[in-house]
Amino acid sequence: MEELDMPHNILMPRIMEVGGGALDRLPGVLAALGVQRPLIVTDRMMMELGYVDRAQGLLRDVGMVSDVFADTVPEPTERSITAGVEKMRQGLANGQGFDSVVAIGGGSPIDSAKAIGVLAHFGGEIRDYKFPHQADQSGLPLIAIPTTAGTGSECTRFTIITDDTVDEKMLCVGVGFMPTAAIVDYELSLSVPARVTADTGIDALTHAIEAYVSRKANGFSDQQALAAMRLIGPNLRIVYHEPDNRAAREAMMLGASLAGLAFSSASVALVHGMSRPIGAFFHVPHGLSNAMLLPAVTRYSIEAAQQRYATCARAIGAANAANSDAAAVRLLVRELLALNTELEVPGPAAYGISRDKWQAALDTMAEQALASGSPGNNPRVPDAGQIVALYETVWHQRM
Template identity: 45%
Template sequence: MEHFAVFRTPKTILYGRESLKQIGVEAAIRGQKALIVSDQVMFGLGYVTGCQETLKQEGVESEVYTGVESEPTDHYVTEALVLFKNTDCDLVISLGGGSCIDTAKAIAVLATNGGYIGDYRANQTIAEKAPIPHLAIPTTAGTGSEATDVTVITNTMTDVKMMIKQPAFMPDVAIVDPLLSASSPQHVTAATGIDALSHAVEAYLSKRAHPMTDTIALSAMKLIIENIKSAYNDGDNLDARESMSLGALQAGMAFTNASVCLVHGMSRPIGALFHVPHGYSNAILLPAVLEYSKGSCTDRLADLGRLFQPQSTSLSNDEAADIAVASVKSLCASLNIPNLKTWGIDESTYNTAISKMAADALDSGSPAHNPRLPTQSELEDLYKICYDYQFTSEAKIH
């Protein structure tokens, strides 16, 4: 390692079954009135009301914003921030998937630093004032956003998903209760699980990887590989759910300190223009990007291949790297991950957008950390390949 490394995490991480019960205690330490940022699904499942009741037991009042419907946009941030200020809240709680957590991160920073969330992209504006306290509660085993200093918000004027990374966006508290993910349907378990795997894999392959991130990225990959099919096939398997939640948390910790790479760089424009959920777009792209990158990261991909086939002890690195790519393709097929064509994106419209998507992907900075750095032309070709990319078997959309 030629240069010094940085490793940041939330100040407090609570992990394990029924850890959500501690939300009142943790909130009371940090404020008196919380804005809960969530969505209608979480409200319908009773999670939001349950959270409010737990807060009240500790003397913490709350308001609720459930306007997050899909990928987080600047509109959601503006609406929720107005509610936060108008109701005199002094802390924010995110309860949901990565979209809810990313929205709450933006609120926490803007509440004390002001401005438009896009101002903070590429460090154009630095959040110099401490954000309001943010307690992040993921309900899927996927994004790892509860443990990252990154928020991704779509600029609705330009259709660009803005990747914004600064220490101020790191939540104060992450509460990872695997019981919450038990409500995830099969297709969400699949997409968020492969999303988490992509986080761990990209952290391990990243040019900014270092020994601390390598350790937890490898742990995350092992947990996810060993448990994702069990969680998918039996949603009530709490041991598998718990392992997946831990793997997603570790993957988040790894990539926020080592960076994501080409998968995420390509994924954001697809989400912004075609509204494919982040977890799905990452899952759709991961096998093709690994295949593209293999020649530049054979030794590291070999470590992934050996996690898939630990019984094969005499593999060369070339053989193990091939197994890694083939195994990810097979895994995506077994989890019914679709390609972009199967998802339903019109091919003509998609092809028209390829040049913009490639430019936006490169502009995000993430591809620069990939073992193999694509040119604009190569990236356009890769987008074309990904449109109807074939996994091991025919994928189906839910």
């Protein structure tokens, strides 16, 4: 963990509207930012659920004009955002076009919107913004409206876009990717199915844990991470089994945003570094690949940060103050395995990945994980061989 008396760069949305019904405040948020002609970036499911029609209706009621790009895909790629970038550029070129971006959906539409806004405004290709490059200037105002309690992308300076040509998930970082405003309305998550609820919920839990144990952790990120864990720990199982439980949905949505603030400041670590290549090679949803990895990577990392992991165990309710740190970390690993079992998280084989393809990809996945920079934030920093061994552990691990 970094020294607490060092300065830390903290980025947050300028405006946050939080709570049930917050979507209704979209016109006021745009007005406060001095914009009125947004491009709404979303996906087909958000169109079918009526969320986009609702947002456009709110804007029409106050005389604001909007258009929609609804062709984002899960786990966005450079190819999948090209049409959105072109639509945004055409609007900017005519002088009376779009002056802002509104993202509605889970992490994939929000990540797509971030990339579309930056590329349309500043130009270049998304690989030009791959870490360690920093998008260090703000572009068009971006208003992020999450519909899942998971990625926290509405509160982060990151976006993840896959380079189609080499099957590599690129981590892109900088102030240009930080939303100007976030509208966090838990009611939008009530329609999320159980599988997505589980995967995005474990993603949020992973964000909080990794931010807290990260070598870049700081006093600000610690408080956000602990608050997130205290919200997510008791409620993740509830929302999985009781999708209409509004109090649990609200807690999860708030927890996910707090976890986003935490890891935007402290960065993620080894779980995310290893997760991205699994998604790129085998098209496993991001939260699900995190869930596959979390117990094994936690067990591997504990020896370098036992006290911090013990605090995580207590924050999520897996241990209490009476447990020693050594007992608490054992309970943490047990809880993470139990959570995967209860939420029916498949291992790689059960997901449908062939053993031969998994083994063939191990070395490249390890290289890509290290290149992302995230493993360097881990309490225990692995080399490529140790990452390969962890991938093998995950293959054999009973979920």
